[in-house]
Amino acid sequence: MKKLTPKAAFRKVAAIYKRMAEGYSQAAEAMGLTCEGCTDNCCYSFFQHHTYIEWAYLWEGLNQLPEDRRNEFIRRSEEYVQQAQAALQRGEKPHIMCPLNMEDGKCGLYDHRLMICRMHGVPNFMTRPDGRSVTFPGCWRCQEITEGLEAGGGQAPMVNRTPLYRDLAELEMAFVGKNLRSLPKVDHTIAEMIVIGPPRLK
Template sequence: MKKMTRQAVFRKLAALYERMASAYAETSAAIGLSCEGCEDNCCTSFFQHHTYVEWLYLWQGLNRLPEEKRNEYVSRAQDYVRNAQAMLDNGVRPNIMCPLNDDGLCGVYEHRLMICRMHGVVNTLRQPNGRQLSFPGCFKCQELTSGMEDVPVLDRTDLYKELVKLEMGLLGSKIKSMPKVDLTLAQMIVMGPPELNR
């Protein structure tokens, strides 16, 4: 794919995120799923993210914040990384609040990453090798769908393909030489924006 300007990539990513939101809203409504009144918080889920385009877009959101607020998030992210590593070293999957969570609200809501947007509902993903992965949704979703005959499922394959195209558009020929991304959101914050001009 032809290399694109960052502005074009970000514009298309924002549009893709809107499509994700619509797909999620449609599926969650069909299930009857709402986050309102939930005793759990998916912002404590331990996720790794895998694209430079989302990492860079996250930092676009962080850079729009007042410096004091951004520094607060960086400090929280440093604590998160340290505590998560200690838990992993002890064989425990981290269950720590996201450093961007302010009393239940995301501090960079418009710039949150794909997994933050898609987590919760039942969804599937077809890999390039044809293998299909299935995710049952959050505990509340599983409770709501346990008695359903035809469970509404969000197929995120095309959304992922579009994200991969944007990654290719951002990196161009560098995509073959850049290290793979496998980072938590907190690590992306601590490390700063990705260095793409190598």
């Protein structure tokens, strides 16, 4: 597989993200799911991310910010990592606001947010390479709506993540190239990706 330039890879990941957004919107609208008035915030969720292409695309967004805003996100990320490590050492799952969350509650890198951030709210499923299907119920508000639909004889729409994951995996291979198998596996929070800096692909 021919290795892609960062510019070409970023265009492709943006296109995959657009498909995710469309799938999310269709499912959310069909079941009447909105974030308005929610008493929780998904940005407190302890998400870990697993691709170099998304890590690099996150930094593509950071590098487009004014220096003072980028430095503020780096500072917040350092605090997040320290707090998360302390929670994990206590045997607790971290429940800390994402460092990219703005004062108005919106994401400071909305167009560059990662896959899990985009797909978390609605019910979705994925068929793994071994043929097993894994389902995700969506956020707590989504699960409440789903229970109501099922009680009335209905069924919540499900987003099929399989083609999205497949295309992202293929893009990952094309972006990283032959070094992918020898590089460490990515298993980082957004804060860790920011504190570490842009990914090294060699």
